């Protein structure tokens with residue numbers, strides 16, 4: 001019973017660890033895509049349901065005849081000023097790489113669209129850790145579970161922990 005629980009828990013940790021290191025493509029607005037939204041808060045609702053990390057990609061899916069994507073300052077986002085975007089992406093689907101941590105602001109530059117809610121603000125964070133975070137050849141970071149590799153396993157649960165720890169260390173290297 002306890003062994004099964006420990007096993008399930010450890011598997012959860014390993015799966016979470018692996019999925020954290022994957023870059024994710026997010027389709028802005030989900031199936032609704034990028035257009036004048038049905039309700040003004042749609043894109044802030046969508047953004048609040050996701051966590052964005054460096055390396056992720058925003059995919060803007062839109063009707064190119066009447067929409068585009070401009071990345072702008074917070075001031076231009078707040079005021080729906082469409083006159084000075086840094087870049088404009090006008091071919092759908094547009095892929096926007098989130099290369100650095102920080103706040104990002106987007107709007108559609110078509111007159112009237114931003115004020116009707118076609119605007120997006122997100123915050124991008126550094127991933128908690130990554131395969132490149134420790135230089136090659138350096139020892140693994142100190143951890144309470146390191147003992148699992150040095151002391152002989154006492155039972156099947158300990159052996160499984162040692163096995164998972166070995167896999168995790170191998171993955172990080």
Ligand SMILES: *[C@@H]1O[C@H](CO)[C@@H](O)[C@H](O)[C@H]1NC(C)=O
Nearest residue numbers: 022023024025026057059095
């Ligand atoms: C994300 O999109 C890029 C191209 O924009 C593609 O190369 C990559 O395979 C996609 N990744 C996932 C996880 O879908």
Ligand SMILES: *[C@@H]1O[C@H](CO)[C@@H](O)[C@H](O)[C@H]1NC(C)=O
Nearest residue numbers: 059089091092093094095096
């Ligand atoms: C964005 O990525 C998708 C998937 O890889 C690709 O089909 C599409 O052509 C890309 N968009 C642009 C404008 O390059």
Ligand SMILES: *[C@@H]1O[C@H](CO)[C@@H](O)[C@H](O)[C@H]1NC(C)=O
Nearest residue numbers: 149159160161162163164166
């Ligand atoms: C973990 O790795 C060590 C050597 O690095 C090895 O001796 C040990 O048998 C491995 N344990 C498991 C459970 O794979």
Ligand SMILES: [Cu+2]
Nearest residue numbers: 067108110113
């Ligand atoms: Cu638009």
